[in-house]
Structures are given as structure tokens and as C-alpha cells.
Amino acid sequence: MTASTTIAVLVGSVRDGSLNHQLARIAAENAPGSTAVTIVEGLESVPFYSEDLDSPTGIPAAAAALRESVGAADAVLLVTPEYNGTLPAVLKNAIDWASRPFGEGAIKDKPVAVAGISAGQYGGKWAHDDARRSAGVAGARVVENLTLSIGGAYQRFAEHGPADDAELVEQIREVVTELANAVAVAA
Known part of the structure; x- marks a missing residue:
């Protein structure tokens, strides 16, 4: 069966075992039948944006x-932790590259949602707000009410990983489903 909706996932943590990478894999593995979710690999290899390189x-x-x-x-x-109160540089850089050429970038008019896991009690809300703002300025169509901010990561996942958390699996599946619905609404 061919997927009718495709979703690219940009992960703000480049560490393989990160909780946010795990969340991205859960999104990919639990996407509804007509949706294909693909994690974009290699963000750590993308040089910092410069017009000299572009x-x-x-x-x-x-x-x-x-x-x-x-x-x-x-x-x-966009799946991201919170580093020092904001989104990681690797994710901001990916948004910058996807936004160019200005007004015509790859992210232009694409529905975007943000999710993530963080150690803080608010689940990386500041980073998620910054990611939404950056994507919106880059030309994306941010689905404002579609977010998932999971806090208290060290306590919540001390004994079991995110994939073993049925509530979290259902929450990220709902985010993917609603993001796919946002594509259908735009069509």
C-alpha cells in the first residue's frame, strides 16, 4: 500500500539513544496506515547556514x-529537546536551510507540528515555542494547537523507555494523525 501522506521528521538531538530519537521512531512505527513517517538523518553533517555556501x-x-x-x-x-531554554542549534540550522531560497524554500506552506521530551517539568515548552516560531517565519504553516511536550523525562523513563509508555505512544500517534489531517485540509 502506498502512503497518501508523507511526513519528514527533523530531530533536534543528534545522539542516537536520545529520548527524542526514540520518540521520532515511535512516531514512524505507529503512524496510521496511509501515512509514512521518515526520520531525516544526518542533520549533524549539515554545515551552518551561510549564503556563501548556498x-x-x-x-x-x-x-x-x-x-x-x-x-x-x-x-x-519537529522533534526536539530543550537546550538552555531553546531549541538545539542543529534543528534551527535545519529550519534555516529548509527555508531557502527565501519565499520558495522546501518548508514553505508545509504543515508543521512540534513534539519532544525534556528533563524539565514543562517538557521543553520554550524550545517547542521557538521551533514553531522559527518554522513559521521560514514559511511553514504551523499547526499551532498541535504539540506534545513531555516533561520529567528522567523520572518518567527511569525504568522503561518511551516505547513502553502506552500513553505516550498514543499521544504521538495522535500528533501524526492530526498532522496528516492538516495536509488533507490544505489540499
Whole structure:
């Protein structure tokens, strides 16, 4: 069966075992039947955005792969922890590359939602707010009420990982479902 909706996931943590990578995998593994969720790998290899690197004659391969992945998707899910009260640089950089060329970037008009797990009690809310704001300025169509901020990570997942948390699995599945619905509404 071919997926009718595709969602690219950009993860703000580059550590393989991170809770946010686990959340992204849960989203991919539990997507509804007609939705394909793909984690965009290699964000740590994308150089910091610079107009000197972004030229009509070509861009770095990792940046081109990022733009291609975002451009081919119907929607984008940003999955991020909170670093020092905001989103990690790797995610902000990915949004910057996906926003160019200005007004025509790969993320333009794509429905975007934000989810994440963080150690703080508010679940990375500041980072999630900043990610939504950055994506919106970049031209994305942010689905404002569609967010999942899971706090208290060290306590909540001290004995079992996120994949063993039935409530969390259902919550991220709902986010993916609603993001796919936002694509359908825009069509």
C-alpha cells in the first residue's frame, strides 16, 4: 500500500539513544496506515547556514539532502529537546536551510507540528515555542494547537523507555494523525 501522506521528521538531538530519537521512531512505527513517517538523518553533517555556501551553482550535499527530504514530504514534524531554554542549534540550522531560497524554500506552506521530551517539568515548552516560531517565519504553516511536550523525562523513563509508555505512544500517534489531517485540509 502506498502512503497518501508523507511526513519528514527533523530531530533536534543528534545522539542516537536520545529520548527524542526514540520518540521520532515511535512516531514512524505507529503512524496510521496511509501515512509514512521518515526520520531525516544526518542533520549533524549539515554545515551552518551561510549564503556563501548556498549558491545557484550548488550547495553542500548534506544540505541538499535535507532540502530534498523536506521538499518531498507533505508535512514536517519537529522533534526536539530543550537546550538552555531553546531549541538545539542543529534543528534551527535545519529550519534555516529548509527555508531557502527565501519565499520558495522546501518548508514553505508545509504543515508543521512540534513534539519532544525534556528533563524539565514543562517538557521543553520554550524550545517547542521557538521551533514553531522559527518554522513559521521560514514559511511553514504551523499547526499551532498541535504539540506534545513531555516533561520529567528522567523520572518518567527511569525504568522503561518511551516505547513502553502506552500513553505516550498514543499521544504521538495522535500528533501524526492530526498532522496528516492538516495536509488533507490544505489540499
